[in-house]
Every structure is written in C-alpha cells, then in structure tokens.
Amino acid sequence: MTDYQKLLNTITQLKAEMDKFRPLDQTQVKLLEQQIRLEHVWSSNVIEGSALSMNETRQF
Template sequence: MNQKLFQSIEGKKKELDRLRPLSKSILEKLREQFFLEWTYNSNAIEGNTLSLHETDLVLRQGITIGNKSLREHFEVLNHKEGIDFIENTIKKKKIFPSI
C-alpha cells in the first residue's frame, strides 16, 4: 500500500474515532453507503455498466436507467436481496444455531 493512501486512511480513521460514539442515524447512513458501494463494485467486477449513481437510483428509488439492460438492474436488486438474506439468517442464527 503506498504511503499517501495509508496516510489518507489513517486520517479518516482518526476523524471517525473523534466522532465516536456515532449516533444511530449516522451508523445507518454509513451502512447504506457501504452496501451501495459494495453492490456497485461487486457488480462492476462482473461487467455491469451501471455507474455508482445509477446503482444508487436503482437501489433506493427503484428507477430504471435508460439504455441499460434489465439484467444489470436485476443484478443490483439481487445483490441487495442476497445481502439481506444473509443478514436475516445470521440474526435468526439459522446457519450457526450453537453460536
């Protein structure tokens, strides 16, 4: 990792630590942003051409994007559905009932 990137990450971590404890609303915004970027990057790796902004529109507002395939829209929605399924399964402890 190059030094500039490391320093940038370190600075952001210090800023975040200074703001702790974070409110529920801030935690929810961070969570939403994390899942948006996770979905975008995961789909982009697989060749999805939706931009980060377009992915956001599909996820949060259900908007379809012109000149983009239905497959690309469903990849975004299915990724979110997969994440939701995993989170709910873990919360219900269905995978690891002994934990």
C-alpha cells in the same frame, strides 16, 4: 525510526482523529451502512461487467 514505526504512528494518529467522532448516533450508523452496501453492490456489478455508474446503482 523504521518504516514500520512511521506507519504505526500514522495509523495511531488517524485512529485518534476518527475516535473524535464516536460514538455515532443511529442516523449516522444507518447512513454509513447504506453507503457501504451501495459501494459493495456497485463494485460487485462492475466485476460482473455492468456499466452502471455509482449514481445509477444508487437508484435501484
């Protein structure tokens, strides 16, 4: 089995595990969107030189 095939098998297995949690209800979707937004804002701030932690960013 090639490295590519091993990687593809791993991805397929992980996707199958993730699919067990679908569909997400609206509360879960909203929480996931908020977390993604927080991580995006925090990482953008870090790139711009901000020293705020993730928790400090969350407070805004």
